[in-house]
Amino acid sequence: MSNTIVVGAQWGDEGKGKIVDYLTENTDVVVRAAGGNNAGHTVINNGTKYILHLIPSGILWEGKVCVIGNGVVMDPLGLIEEMNKLRAQGVKITPENLLISETAHLVMPYHRGLDQAREAKRGDKKIGTTGRGIGPAYADKVERGGLRTILLKQPEVFAAELRERIDLHNETLRAAGVAEVPAEETVVRMLEAARILAPHITNTAVYCHEAIRAGKNLLFEGAQGTYLDIDHGTYPFVTSSNTTSGGACTGSGVPPRMIDKVVAVAKAYTTRVGSGPFVTENENIGDMLHNMGREFGATTGRARRCGWLDAVLVRYAVMINGADELAITNLDGLDGLDTVQICTAYTLRGETLNHPPSTAADLEACEPVYETHQGWRQDLSGIKNFADLPPLAKAYLKRVEELTGARVSLLGVGPSRDQTLVA
Numbered sequence: 337m338s339n340t341i342v343v344g345a346q347w348g349d350e351g352k353g354k355i356v357d358y359l360t361e362n363t364d365v366v367v368r369a370a371g372g373n374n375a376g377h378t379v380i381n382n383g384t385k386y387i388l389h390l391i392p393s394g395i396l397w398e399g400k401v402c403v404i405g406n407g408v409v410m411d412p413l414g415l416i417e418e419m420n421k422l423r424a425q426g427v428k429i430t431p432e433n434l435l436i437s438e439t440a441h442l443v444m445p446y447h448r449g450l451d452q453a454r455e456a457k458r459g460d461k462k463i464g465t466t467g468r469g470i471g472p473a474y475a476d477k478v479e480r481g482g483l484r485t486i487l488l489k490q491p492e493v494f495a496a497e498l499r500e501r502i503d504l505h506n507e508t509l510r511a512a513g514v515a516e517v518p519a520e521e522t523v524v525r526m527l528e529a530a531r532i533l534a535p536h537i538t539n540t541a542v543y544c545h546e547a548i549r550a551g552k553n554l555l556f557e558g559a560q561g562t563y564l565d566i567d568h569g570t571y572p573f574v575t576s577s578n579t580t581s582g583g584a585c586t587g588s589g590v591p592p593r594m595i596d597k598v599v600a601v602a603k604a605y606t607t608r609v610g611s612g613p614f615v616t617e618n619e620n621i622g623d624m625l626h627n628m629g630r631e632f633g634a635t636t637g638r639a640r641r642c643g644w645l646d647a648v649l650v651r652y653a654v655m656i657n658g659a660d661e662l663a664i665t666n667l668d669g670l671d672g673l674d675t676v677q678i679c680t681a682y683t684l685r686g687e688t689l690n691h692p693p694s695t696a697a698d699l700e701a702c703e704p705v706y707e708t709h710q711g712w713r714q715d716l717s718g719i720k721n722f723a724d725l726p727p728l729a730k731a732y733l734k735r736v737e738e739l740t741g742a743r744v745s746l747l748g749v750g751p752s753r754d755q756t757l758v759a
């Protein structure tokens with residue numbers, strides 16, 4: 337038995353979906369424990385591209401069970417759309433292989449409206465959210481006014497509670513000049529969604545514990561990344577959940593003592609979508625990657641901001657998540673460069689910092705301290721064994737290990753399942 341948490345070590349989109357897909361082969365149960373359909377996880381296998389938002393990437397493997405845990409905020413219409421798209425690609429989804437926690441909170445259409453209204457009000461201080469209603473749904477949860485998934489199994493109670501919430505939130509939407517949610521039409525659509533999803537809804541904490549007792553392996557698929565964590569991220573330019581390893585426990589009901597390993601996923605460079613500080617941002621790298629057709633968001637299609645690898649961030653993420661291992665993805669993105677830079681420290685008002693400062697304003701004011709490495713200038717995408725990597729690429733990875741304090745255990749040299757190397 338071995339239970340592993342996979343988390344993002346940067347600002348999301350590190351390639352968690354691909355790494356989870358790779359690790360699922362030796363896993364029985366794959367659990368999502370935080371976030372919602374703000375996530376977009378890309379998996380490419382045998383030339384087919386799958387994009388997952390709420391459903392764990394493990395669904396692409398036959399015979400594995402996937403769990404949407406209590407820490408997730410679940411948009412029923414979004415989930416049904418995702419199920420339909422995956423089924424059209426030949427993926428089997430049944431109440432036996434996709435379980436949804438009874439206590440996960442629901443994302444309702446008014447949450448999307450509120451997300452939009454709050455972003456508009458922030459003006460040029462906007463967070464650049466995915467517009468999926470995530471912040472308002474978590475706000476309702478914490479404020480103790482949320483609706484939980486178990487209601488989908490109690491249609492009459494659900495309809496009554498939903499009408500009440502629509503009334504309440506429509507007042508705010510009206511005041512903000514945003515379109516109100518039509519009450520009866522929404523209730524009808526949600527009751528239909530409830531009928532479809534109800535067979536999947538269960539006590540997933542009990543399921544996970546039974547699976548552990550039966551000697552099964554669990555894999556926790558992180559969503560977003562360490563610097564989007566509501567506590568540890570670049571607040572307020574963050575998402576509204578705990579995206580770090582602790583969130584996997586609270587978001588599933590599986591306690592910390594049952595976790596055996598944490599794998600942090602990081603790109604060989606850095607990307608970010610949405611607003612907020614980004615010390616190593618570099619337009620030339622962005623242009624290079626975008627010209628290669630890479631680094632466009634899987635959920636919103638937005639071009640991602642790009643820059644050099646920031647080892648200060650990854651080192652701190654290794655600490656916060658208790659990561660034993662690093663999975664470095666997209667090393668092939670740096671293939672064409674004569675020189676490759678790594679940010680090893682920051683300077684802020686004349687002082688050298690080895691970990692990120694605690695405010696977004698201070699992080700914005702930090703200057704990167706770079707060290708320069710010679711590029712390997714070789715196409716890595718066809719390499720099948722770690723040992724066959726060019727020495728300069730190995731040296732780069734060795735330096736990443738030294739700077740971050742975690743061992744590189746997996747390496748991505750292309751987007752496909754078979755472009756993953758074991759170090």
Ligand code: GDP
Nearest residue numbers: 349350351352353377378665666748749750751
């Ligand atoms: P996630 O949200 O962490 O699952 O990451 P995304 O799927 O949003 O973004 C990662 C992007 O990088 C996707 O387009 C993946 O197909 C791609 N990707 C992942 N690993 C590699 C890699 O090693 N090389 C290349 N070229 N692409 C990769």
Ligand code: IMO
Nearest residue numbers: 348349374375376464465466559560575609610
């Ligand atoms: P995956 O799981 C990258 C970002 C948004 C925005 C901020 C808040 O694919 O790595 P939200 O809609 O959550 O309120 O937006 O968080 N964001 C992500 N960025 N990858 C993600 O997920 C993200 N999920 C949210 O762009 O800056």
Ligand code: MG
Nearest residue numbers: 349376377634
């Ligand atoms: Mg993503």
